[in-house]
Amino acid sequence: MFKEQVIPLDSWVSQFVDWLVNNHRDIFQSIKWPVEQTLNGFDAGLNALHPLIIIALVCLAAWRFSGIKLAVFSAVTLVFVGLLGLWREAMTTLAMVLSSVLFCTVAGVPLGIAAGRSDRFEAGIRPVLDAMQTTPAFVYLVPIVMLFSVGNVAGVLATIIFALPPLIRLTSLGIRGVHPELVEAAQAFGATKSQVLIKVQIPLALPTILAGLNQTIMMALSMVVIAALIGAGGLGSPVILGLNTLDIGRAVIGGVAIVLMAIVLDRITQSMAQKKS
Secondary structure (H helix, E strand, C coil): CCCCCCCCHHHHHHHHHHHHHHHCHHHHHHHHHHHHHHHHHHHHHHHHCCHHHHHHHHHHHHHHHCCHHHHHHHHHHHHHHHHCCCHHHHHHHHHHHHHHHHHHHHHHHHHHHHHHHCHHHHHHHHHHHHHHHHCCHHHHHHHHHHHHCCCHHHHHHHHHHHHHHHHHHHHHHHHHCCCHHHHHHHHHCCCCHHHHHHHHHHHHHHHHHHHHHHHHHHHHHHCHHHHHCCCCCCCHHHHHHHHHHCCHHHHHHHHHHHHHHHHHHHHHHHHHHHHHC
């Protein structure tokens, strides 16, 4: 029993992807264009600015939302990354994360709001989110490369797929967590559905939405090394190069830089969520 393959799912998937590549490449190029323009804009802007300006802006955000300790830690961290000789790679990684998070926010928040306000929509989208979160990233790297070719844009698209579900789930959770009596009170005063959403539900759900944004940023950074396998640059490149050449030192400095950037971004976004709560 079960000695031979009965359902040729692998062949069906391959044929479907080939059909998409051969017949609908224009659609995927139109999807690729805004991502490419956004990524190139962030990358060019961050690499054009003097490192001290970037450090000052990050420290200002850290001080504004958390305090002087995080500001000092952020400054030391960014200076250390620069001294490792990985400043350009760090800025490319930051551009990829910012691009991914921007598109995740544009898509994820409205979908999360819709899921939070509709049980039917939430039940329909839940299996899709489960599949997006549990499917190993290496599985969908192949169709992404076939549809969008290799490079930073393909890496960002893979990151969007991987990092989108937490934002949708936590946005939905935040909307559902608003006390029904507050919604009823707003409706009793004559508020429309859109007014209830904008003036009551979203402000009260904002800490949870920001927590989802924090998780999206962390998952985007966790994709840096995997995205480097399909030609994406950034801090994943030293890790992959170190792996291919068995140069443990190069791999370690790339990994340390990723960890330090993740800590800084995590603490800043966590502090933002706590301030809103």
